[in-house]
Amino acid sequence: MNSSAVAVLRDRIRRIEGVGQAAGHPVLPLGMKPIDRALPEGGLPLAGVHEVHGDGAATGFCAALLARLHVMDGRPVLWLERGNDLYMPGLARFGLKPGAVLTVSGISRDADMLWAIEEALNCGALSAVVGEIRAADFTASRRLQLAAETGGVTCLLLGETGRGGAATALSRWQVTSMPSLPDGAGVGWPCWRVELIRSRGGRPAAWTVVWSPKGWTAITEAGETEVLPDDIRIAG
Amino acid sequence: MNVWFPWLVSERLVRREPELAKQVLAAIEERRGRLVLAAVNRRALHGGLKPGMVLADARAVQPTLQTRFVNAAADRAALVRLASWATRYTPWAGLAEGDSLFLDISGCAHLFGGEAALAADLVARLKGFGLTPLTATADTPGAAWAACRARQQETAILPPFDSLTDAMTALKTFPLPTLRLPGDTLDSLTSFGLRTLGALYPLERRALAERFGAEPVQRLDQALGVVDEPISPIAPVPAHEARVACLEPLMTRDGVETGLRTLLDELCRSLTQSGQGARQLTLACHRVDGTTARIHVGTSRPSRWVEPLFRLFAEKLDEVNPGFGIEVVTVSATRVEALKPAQENWQVKGGGGAGLAELVDRLGNRFGFGRITRPTPRQSWLPERAVEDAAPFSSSAATEWPAGRERPLRLLAVPEPVETMAPVPDDPPVLFRRHGKAYRVKAADGPERLEGEWWLKDEPPRDYYQVEDEEGRRYWLYRQGLYDAGVQPRWFLHGVFA
Numbered sequence: 001m002n003s004s005a006v007a008v009l010r011d012r013i014r015r016i017e018g019v020g021q022a023a024g025h026p027v028l029p030l031g032m033k034p035i036d037r038a039l040p041e042g043g044l045p046l047a048g049v050h051e052v053h054g055d056g057a058a059t060g061f062c063a064a065l066l067a068r069l070h071v072m073d074g075r076p077v078l079w080l081e082r083g084n085d086l087y088m089p090g091l092a093r094f095g096l097k098p099g100a101v102l103t104v105s106g107i108s109r110d111a112d113m114l115w116a117i118e119e120a121l122n123c124g125a126l127s128a129v130v131g132e133i134r135a136a137d138f139t140a141s142r143r144l145q146l147a148a149e150t151g152g153v154t155c156l157l158l159g160e161t162g163r164g165g166a167a168t169a170l171s172r173w174q175v176t177s178m179p180s181l182p183d184g185a186g187v188g189w190p191c192w193r194v195e196l197i198r199s200r201g202g203r204p205a206a207w208t209v210v211w212s213p214k215g216w217t218a219i220t221e222a223g224e225t226e227v228l229p230d231d232i233r234i235a236g
Numbered sequence: 237m238n239v240w241f242p243w244l245v246s247e248r249l250v251r252r253e254p255e256l257a258k259q260v261l262a263a264i265e266e267r268r269g270r271l272v273l274a275a276v277n278r279r280a281l282h283g284g285l286k287p288g289m290v291l292a293d294a295r296a297v298q299p300t301l302q303t304r305f306v307n308a309a310a311d312r313a314a315l316v317r318l319a320s321w322a323t324r325y326t327p328w329a330g331l332a333e334g335d336s337l338f339l340d341i342s343g344c345a346h347l348f349g350g351e352a353a354l355a356a357d358l359v360a361r362l363k364g365f366g367l368t369p370l371t372a373t374a375d376t377p378g379a380a381w382a383a384c385r386a387r388q389q390e391t392a393i394l395p396p397f398d399s400l401t402d403a404m405t406a407l408k409t410f411p412l413p414t415l416r417l418p419g420d421t422l423d424s425l426t427s428f429g430l431r432t433l434g435a436l437y438p439l440e441r442r443a444l445a446e447r448f449g450a451e452p453v454q455r456l457d458q459a460l461g462v463v464d465e466p467i468s469p470i471a472p473v474p475a476h477e478a479r480v481a482c483l484e485p486l487m488t489r490d491g492v493e494t495g496l497r498t499l500l501d502e503l504c505r506s507l508t509q510s511g512q513g514a515r516q517l518t519l520a521c522h523r524v525d526g527t528t529a530r531i532h533v534g535t536s537r538p539s540r541w542v543e544p545l546f547r548l549f550a551e552k553l554d555e556v557n558p559g560f561g562i563e564v565v566t567v568s569a570t571r572v573e574a575l576k577p578a579q580e581n582w583q584v585k586g587g588g589g590a591g592l593a594e595l596v597d598r599l600g601n602r603f604g605f606g607r608i609t610r611p612t613p614r615q616s617w618l619p620e621r622a623v624e625d626a627a628p629f630s631s632s633a634a635t636e637w638p639a640g641r642e643r644p645l646r647l648l649a650v651p652e653p654v655e656t657m658a659p660v661p662d663d664p665p666v667l668f669r670r671h672g673k674a675y676r677v678k679a680a681d682g683p684e685r686l687e688g689e690w691w692l693k694d695e696p697p698r699d700y701y702q703v704e705d706e707e708g709r710r711y712w713l714y715r716q717g718l719y720d721a722g723v724q725p726r727w728f729l730h731g732v733f734a
Contacts, residue, residue: 056709059645060734076592076610087647087731088611088623092637094734098612102628104599105607112602119598125591177708177734179678186681187704190734211734 010040010201028069028154032209032218035194040201045170049145049155054175057192059086060094061175061209062156064216066128067095069154073127078120080113081105082132094211107132114140121147121155128154141168171199181210194218237355237373238380239322239362240336245311246277247367249304260298263306264291274306311335318362319470324522324564325354327473333416336384338377338467347481355391365526377467378459379407382414382433403460408434415455421448433459474568476514478502485524485561489553492521492562496553497546499567504540513538513575519549521556522564529556534605536596537629538575544594548601596628613637617686619647619730642681642702644712644731651728654713658725664701668713670729675705683715702733710734 029036029043036043044050044065052058066077077100079086084105091101107113110133117131121144136144136157145168148155157169174195180188195206207218241247245263250256261277262285271291273280283298295301312331319337322329325348328340341354348354351373362369372383374394383392386409397403410433412425425448430436436444436456445453458465478499486492496519507513515538519531533548556562600608609625613635616622622638656665664680682701696717704710710733716726 056645056732056734063645063734078595084649085646085731087619087644089613089619089637089641089643090645090647090731090733093643098635098637099610102596102608102610104603105609107603115602116599120595123591123595125595177710179706179708180704180710187679187702187710190710191708192734 028065028072030065030216030218031068032207032216034207034218034220035196035205035209038196038202038205039171039199044154045200046154047152048148048170049141049157049168051157051159051169051172052175053159053173055160055177057177057190058158058173058175060190060211061173061192061194062130062158063091063094063096064211065156066101066130069127070096070100075125075127077101077128077130078126079103079130080107080116080120080132082108082113110134114144117144117155117157118147121151121153124151124153126153128156130156130158132158134159138168145169169198171202172197178208237339237341237351237371238332238336238377238384239318239339239358240334240370240372240381240384241315241318241362241367242335242370243277243368244315244335245275245306246280248311248314250277251366256302256304259302260285260300261302261304262291262294264303265306265308316470321522321526321528322358323471323520324528324566325358327471327477327566327568328467328469330468330470332377332381336381338380340377340467341373344479347479351393352391355393359390361526374406375403376459376461377465378416378455379403379461381416382407382410382459385414386410397461400460400462404434404437407459408432408437410434412436415452415459417451417455421451424448425452472570474518474570475572476503476506476510476512477566477568478506479564479566481564482562485558485563486521486565487558487561489556489558492553492556492558492565493546493550495565496549496567497542499565500542500545500549503567503569504542504545507540507569507572507575510572511574511576512569512572513540514545514569514572515539516569516571517545517549518568518570519556520566520568521558521562522566523558523562524560527559529562531555532570533601534597535593536600536605536608536627537593538573539593539597540575544597547594548597551598551601593629616689618688619643619686620649621688641684642733644710644733647712647731648729651714651730654727654729656713656727658715658727664703665713665727668703668711668727668729675709675711677703678706679704686714698728700730 026046027041027043028046052062070077079101081103086103088101104116107116113131113133114136117129120126120129144155174197176193178191178193180191190211192209193206194209196204198204207220210217246261249261249263260280260283262273262280263275264271265274273285273287273289273291273294275287276285280298280301285294285298291303315331315335319329319331322337322339326339326341326344330338332338341351345351345354348357355371355373359369359371370384370388370390372380372387372392374380374383375397379394383394394406397406412431412433413422415433433456436452441453457463480495480499486495514535516532516534521529531549531552539545596608608628610628611623612626614622614624655669657667658665664682665677667674667676680701680703683699685697685699687697688695698714698716700712700714702710703713711729712731712733714728714730716728
């Protein structure tokens with residue numbers, strides 16, 4: 001069986017899985033080869049729901065994804081906050097420009113949050129919606145997935161660690177802080193353990209991601225990386 | 237139209253104490269140290285009692301007289317409620333002298349089948365509340381007021397005043413007290429033998445004004461329509477309003493939706509004609525039992541599009557309980573702003589913009605518009621002041637976030653005091669405690685000294701450190717104030733990094 005036949009079969013399987021993701025569907029490459037290679041479409045499939053679990057590092061991971069998406073798409077991002085502590089000057093470090101993000105703060109009830117996410121996905125005037133929600137049940141998650149597909153808007157559900165969401169999302173990530181790589185004295189570059197727990201049509205994997213002023217770099221578990229910026233020395 | 241409640245005070249007393257209905261009843265008040273009748277019921281009037289009588293005299297005439305003290309404030313409040321109820325007919329509903337209301341029904345009588353039908357409907361409903369209204373409809377408020385008292389009919393209607401002669405003819409025979417004058421002015425006019433409005437016509441106006449003050453002339457001119465008398469509405473009259481009276485009371489949400497759509501259609505046409513868009517709208521559902529359910533919605537920018545506005549209302553329509561049925565529905569634009577055709581094109585064509593505006597409206601109506609912001613940079617050194625919570629569609633200058641400053645992803649609204657171990661002065665702590673858990677600091681950057689602008693300098697400067705714990709989590713801590721040997725420094729957690 002030649003490789004194009006395999007590709008066709010893969011595509012068909014993905015469609016049977018009910019995601020409606022055919023080849024040619026918009027994809028956001030993360031710009032980190034080891035991770036992009038592990039994702040079946042070569043990047044994060046857009047117009048779908050993705051779950052990102054974790055602490056502050058997960059917020060940073062989302063910010064970096066949104067910044068890439070906003071550069072590519074141009075439409076604003078809506079960030080639906082559970083509390084009222086998102087700080088734009090900090091998000092700016094990951095490349096989000098002023099004015100790129102609209103925020104709605106203080107959506108503390110899950111029901112309100114789900115309603116707001118779905119409304120925002122249906123509106124079609126956004127590139128992405130971030131909903132800070134711990135868990136969406138199967139039905140809610142399915143609704144969001146449908147709304148994301150119809151509206152052509154990407155949805156990130158940002159939740160705390162350790163809660164299993166529904167299996168309808170296109171992917172689930174777990175992002176946790178790791179001791180930073182030293183860049184000389186003091187605190188070094190932010191360093192995260194990024195785990196792809198589940199992805200539609202792909203296999204779980206984990207990487208160490210380093211955020212430097214030049215962008216992010218992924219290191220596989222085996223220690224491979226394509227290019228590591230000169231100024232980063234891998235500790236240990 | 238003037239709606240007069242001649243027995244308002246006694247009817248309200250009876251409503252509270254139904255056993256008073258069959259009694260000779262008077263409301264009393266104290267005037268110059270004496271108890272005087274302020275208002276009486278029908279039985280008392282037939283028994284020879286009148287407002288203004290001294291209580292002792294009244295008791296002599298009617299020994300069975302029951303009395304209650306007047307509650308003028310409550311009576312007035314009741315009249316205000318009646319006026320607000322009457323907005324089901326017209327937004328121009330206001331209080332008038334002597335327990336009565338003025339309604340301007342000129343633009344809306346047709347919705348209720350004409351003036352006579354409207355008056356009959358109004359009287360029937362008010363009777364249902366246990367009141368006895370008398371109404372008169374005329375071309376001027378003054379004439380209506382006069383006719384109401386002169387005719388004492390449930391639905392008196394004066395012929396239209398096509399000319400001043402018409403007006404003079406219509407009012408000629410009305411007794412002088414129907415002119416809404418203060419008691420002493422009225423007394424002196426009567427003492428000159430003037431008993432009807434017609435008696436005033438031949439008098440020279442200047443002489444009249446000199447002798448009796450400006451009021452008789454003014455009231456007469458107002459009644460005749462020579463000068464205009466505006467009605468002061470009980471609630472601000474919206475610039476744009478649409479109303480529908482339903483033949484069959486609406487009992488279902490579907491019914492209300494249909495009505496709402498029709499009304500919005502009308503309202504939006506009227507907004508288009510005046511080049512305006514609505515920022516705030518109110519839907520009022522007047523129920524059969526006289527109560528009103530109101531829904532308010534707001535928009536983030538002027539709008540006159542039926543569908544988006546309809547959806548804003550639809551979101552809240554479940555709050556409307558039809559009760560025994562809704563008879564009159566109104567939609568009014570309570571705040572409007574200019575909306576140029578250019579903006580309209582932009583909204584309709586630039587699908588993204590319109591879709592986003594609509595989304596912001598829907599979120600704003602559910603969570604409050606204040607919670608939706610587009611954070612933009614502001615010149616300030618203090619982190620909590622460095623972000624401007626701009627409105628979603630404000631045109632912000634394309635400034636960048638200040639470069640070279642490490643800022644956390646999450647900033648606590650209120651810095652959280654933390655216990656620290658900082659053995660070396662002017663150094664970051666080696667350990668801090670939060671919620672009873674200890675965090676060992678592995679690495680730290682800082683200090684970055686931040687101070688408020690000079691006009692805010694009532695607070696000591698803060699020294700910020702970015703610290704990393706053993707697991708790689710990063711925190712933004714600061715020490716309040718300069719390090720001073722004698723004083724225990726206070727430390728706060730202000731934010732979290734990625």
